[in-house]
Amino acid sequence: MDTITRRKFLQVFGAGAAGAVATSLTIEDIAQAAMDRPLPLGTPILVVVTLYGGNDGLNTLVPVNDPIYQAMRPGIAYSPDQVLPLAEDLYLNGAMDGLFSFWQKNQVAIVRGVGYPNPDRSHFTSMAIWQSATLAAVKTGWLGRWIETQPRDPLLAISLGSVLPPLLAGANGFGSVLPLGGLRIPTGAVGNDCRRISAPSTSDNELQALAAQTMRDLFTVSSDITPILRGPAPAAPDLPTSIGGNAGGETNLSQQLDVVAKLIAAGAPTRVWSASLGGFDTHADGKDSQSVLLDVVSDGITRFMAQLKSTQRSQDVVVLVYSEFGRRVRANASEGTDHGTSGPVFVIGEKVKGGFYGDQPSLANLKNDDLTVTTDFRDVYATILEKVLQTPAERVLGNWRGRIPLL
Amino acid sequence: MTTLERLAISRLSHRFGFGPRPGEFNRLLSLGLPKVQELLLTKPQFDIFADNQPLPNVYDAGRRPPNTSDQLGNYLLDKRAQFQTLLFWWLDRMVISDHGLTERMTWFWHGHWATSYTKVDDALPMFNQNQTLRQHALGNFAAMSKAMVNDGALIYWLDGQLNTSRAPNENLSRELMELFVLGVNRYSENDVRETAKALTGYKVNKTSGAVSFNPRQHHNASITFLGTTGKYDANSLSDYLVTRDDCALFIAERLWYRFISSAHPVTGINQQSVFQSREIAPLIKAIGTSSAITDPKHAMVKSPVDWFVSICRAFSIKPSNYQNLPQLRTGLVALGQLPFQPPNVGGWPVDQAWLSAAAAHNRISFTTALLREANLAPITDLRDSERIGALADWLGVYQWSDRTLLAFAGARKDPARLALLAVNAPEYLVNA
Numbered sequence: 001m002d003t004i005t006r007r008k009f010l011q012v013f014g015a016g017a018a019g020a021v022a023t024s025l026t027i028e029d030i031a032q033a034a035m036d037r038p039l040p041l042g043t044p045i046l047v048v049v050t051l052y053g054g055n056d057g058l059n060t061l062v063p064v065n066d067p068i069y070q071a072m073r074p075g076i077a078y079s080p081d082q083v084l085p086l087a088e089d090l091y092l093n094g095a096m097d098g099l100f101s102f103w104q105k106n107q108v109a110i111v112r113g114v115g116y117p118n119p120d121r122s123h124f125t126s127m128a129i130w131q132s133a134t135l136a137a138v139k140t141g142w143l144g145r146w147i148e149t150q151p152r153d154p155l156l157a158i159s160l161g162s163v164l165p166p167l168l169a170g171a172n173g174f175g176s177v178l179p180l181g182g183l184r185i186p187t188g189a190v191g192n193d194c195r196r197i198s199a200p201s202t203s204d205n206e207l208q209a210l211a212a213q214t215m216r217d218l219f220t221v222s223s224d225i226t227p228i229l230r231g232p233a234p235a236a237p238d239l240p241t242s243i244g245g246n247a248g249g250e251t252n253l254s255q256q257l258d259v260v261a262k263l264i265a266a267g268a269p270t271r272v273w274s275a276s277l278g279g280f281d282t283h284a285d286g287k288d289s290q291s292v293l294l295d296v297v298s299d300g301i302t303r304f305m306a307q308l309k310s311t312q313r314s315q316d317v318v319v320l321v322y323s324e325f326g327r328r329v330r331a332n333a334s335e336g337t338d339h340g341t342s343g344p345v346f347v348i349g350e351k352v353k354g355g356f357y358g359d360q361p362s363l364a365n366l367k368n369d370d371l372t373v374t375t376d377f378r379d380v381y382a383t384i385l386e387k388v389l390q391t392p393a394e395r396v397l398g399n400w401r402g403r404i405p406l407l
Numbered sequence: 408m409t410t411l412e413r414l415a416i417s418r419l420s421h422r423f424g425f426g427p428r429p430g431e432f433n434r435l436l437s438l439g440l441p442k443v444q445e446l447l448l449t450k451p452q453f454d455i456f457a458d459n460q461p462l463p464n465v466y467d468a469g470r471r472p473p474n475t476s477d478q479l480g481n482y483l484l485d486k487r488a489q490f491q492t493l494l495f496w497w498l499d500r501m502v503i504s505d506h507g508l509t510e511r512m513t514w515f516w517h518g519h520w521a522t523s524y525t526k527v528d529d530a531l532p533m534f535n536q537n538q539t540l541r542q543h544a545l546g547n548f549a550a551m552s553k554a555m556v557n558d559g560a561l562i563y564w565l566d567g568q569l570n571t572s573r574a575p576n577e578n579l580s581r582e583l584m585e586l587f588v589l590g591v592n593r594y595s596e597n598d599v600r601e602t603a604k605a606l607t608g609y610k611v612n613k614t615s616g617a618v619s620f621n622p623r624q625h626h627n628a629s630i631t632f633l634g635t636t637g638k639y640d641a642n643s644l645s646d647y648l649v650t651r652d653d654c655a656l657f658i659a660e661r662l663w664y665r666f667i668s669s670a671h672p673v674t675g676i677n678q679q680s681v682f683q684s685r686e687i688a689p690l691i692k693a694i695g696t697s698s699a700i701t702d703p704k705h706a707m708v709k710s711p712v713d714w715f716v717s718i719c720r721a722f723s724i725k726p727s728n729y730q731n732l733p734q735l736r737t738g739l740v741a742l743g744q745l746p747f748q749p750p751n752v753g754g755w756p757v758d759q760a761w762l763s764a765a766a767a768h769n770r771i772s773f774t775t776a777l778l779r780e781a782n783l784a785p786i787t788d789l790r791d792s793e794r795i796g797a798l799a800d801w802l803g804v805y806q807w808s809d810r811t812l813l814a815f816a817g818a819r820k821d822p823a824r825l826a827l828l829a830v831n832a833p834e835y836l837v838n839a
């Protein structure tokens with residue numbers, strides 16, 4: 001059973017869903033759809049940001065005045081002057097000043113101690129659990145199952161990058177992928193040749209059919225559409241120019257969110273977007289490397305929200321940020337931390353009821369040297385399904401009862 | 408020659424090697440399947456081309472000069488040049504080898520013990536690891552595993568040099584069990600914590616990759632894990648893990664996943680008995696001679712490196728001789744696979760992950776560039792009317808669809824156009 005679990009997951013993790021045909025979109029596809037059938041104003045939009053590697057929750061939402069925190073994390077504990085005050089004697093990592101400004105506007109919900117029973121410390125297994133929202137062996141993505149409740153539309157849910165995350169893979173319905181940067185379509189003799197070798201053929205096996213189809217995707221859109229996406233991103237009037245938020249400093253996450261902002265502004269008929277950032281597996285030098293990454297997350301989201309301000313859809317968007325596990329409370333000798341259990345989940349948006357939800361795991365009451373889980377992640381998903389995606393949670397999560405009043 | 412035999416020979420040539428050079432596939436077809444299995448699945452005494460390849464010029468770059476030093480620029484340029492030398496040395500070796508299995512297995516093990524230059528950042532430790540993987544590629548897995556827990560690049564990559572008795576770092580111990588030897592969930596969390604202690608005290612010289620052992624930082628007390636209690640170090644830990652039955656299951660699963668199918672589980676092989684001695688060669692032979700090799704359901708997508716190397720072999724391109732080396736490197740990066748830079752410790756993905764509109768586009772541009780230096784004699788020397796018929800045997804393709812043959816028909820007067828179409832056709836990209 002174990003091998004099947006892993007094999008299945010690797011398949012999904014690395015390769016889109018098992019046997020799945022993930023449509024790869026071009027920017028032109030989405031631009032055309034945005035013109036033909038724009039998403040009605042006021043339709044809620046979910047943006048999921050996955051932090052791969054296991055984000056250190058204790059140095060994200062920091063109990064800086066807790067003597068146990070200071071004692072257990074020599075070398076990687078923050079001091080009170082390095083963090084930003086939230087409430088209940090909890091503090092935000094100092095790199096997340098952008099997110100802090102949204103907290104002050106009551107637009108950030110922080111769900112504390114989020115995880116699931118009997119935490120698994122394998123990156124691959126734990127991410128499979130988070131992305132499938134099930135502890136069972138057979139995996140479909142929770143948003144993949146949501147896609148299956150909706151009328152078929154390849155633009156309904158889109159992941160930035162070239163590989164479909166398991167999150168968006170159902171058994172029969174799938175999200176699409178949008179490679180960053182867009183594509184140039186071959187023309188002339190080469191273009192005509194490539195059209196011919198990518199035509200459907202009854203003798204193709206499943207993978208050959210997919211190879212043909214993905215090449216065909218290059219030609220499915222007429223080339224004379226004026227691509228909305230070649231233009232500049234929406235202006236971000238809220239951002240002070242002094243932090244350089246509008247210029248340079250591109251990171252992969254902010255590039256992804258830039259594209260999402262442009263497409264939302266253009267009216268893409270897309271209700272779920274998936275973006276991600278890797279590198280959170282901070283076994284060594286955890287404090288510095290994590291703060292660089294949190295800076296990227298906070299800046300990327302801040303810039304994204306500011307860009308939406310200049311559109312009519314800023315109220316419609318909700319951003320969900322999560323990671324597959326937190327990290328061990330005690331620092332290791334490498335000024336890093338090993339794989340742990342629960343961590344905070346962030347939900348951000350103008351309609352979000354800002355504040356804390358769930359209990360902060362106590363450092364005086366560890367389980368096996370690890371934080372306890374105080375909130376099940378499926379409570380968050382159920383709430384998102386009902387309040388953002390306007391779908392009964394039962395259709396995706398079965399008989400799951402927990403909800404969180406953050407929307 | 409039955410069609411299933413042709414299918415099997417195409418699979419053996421592309422999956423257990425890197426595809427045929429001109430004329431090779433016809434020779435294999437004339438031998439028949441049993442002799443091809445014997446030939447391709449047995450490491451020969453010597454390999455005239457691989458054995459005569461000079462070693463790459465990589466060396467200990469020494470410590471990084473301070474930021475204020477005027478030597479810093481040269482130092483960084485020199486490191487970049489060393490990595491490029493190493494990269495093309497290996498790609499060359501995949502292309503020029505007379506017998507494909509050793510390099511194919513070295514490539515497999517690189518994805519298995521996936522270590523990236525992006526963190527190691529020195530060419531010499533990466534080269535040393537690569538030689539270790541090659542030395543044991545078809546040898547004994549117990550010896551390989553022991554060599555790898557003592558490998559500087561792997562230890563550095565997984566923070567082993569920071570793992571001390573005072574505060575163990577679990578990165579290496581976890582991946583050793585999950586990804587390298589046993590497979591996920593075949594151990595407990597407590598086992599991860601305990602075995603981390605066995606791996607304490609190992610130090611790496613970052614630039615040379617040399618590993619030393621500091622007994623004062625080693626956990627010198629008994630540990631208990633997976634049903635055993637005692638004092639362990641990296642060597643005895645590796646030995647113990649490799650003897651577990653789960654090791655035989657896991658290694659067979661991983662080989663099957665990369666050589667036969669990522670979609671269907673291992674069948675028709677008794678892993679425990681074939682891998683009883685932990686000798687790798689009999690296991691790979693069992694896989695290559697199992698009935699799965701003729702089962703039509705086991706198609707596989709060529710990864711970008713597989714695809715690139717098989718084209719170089721067919722087009723007689725030696726990568727390091729290519730005029731524009733940065734172009735080759737950029738081409739592979741755009742397709743998402745550069746040797747020595749796996750995306751994470753889990754290695755590269757398979758099959759569907761390599762198929763997208765973006766990848767199709769990148770392959771077409773890449774092929775256009777490669778064709779400038781390709782030797783297309785196997786088709787240019789033929790009359791127009793004979794070219795299409797020669798394509799499948801030249802490239803080792805099982806069979807073309809009518810769709811693809813129709814596309815070829817329009818291009819038969821132009822060998823370069825034919826070649827571009829052939830290596831981008833679904834039947835080449837996906838080994839049937």
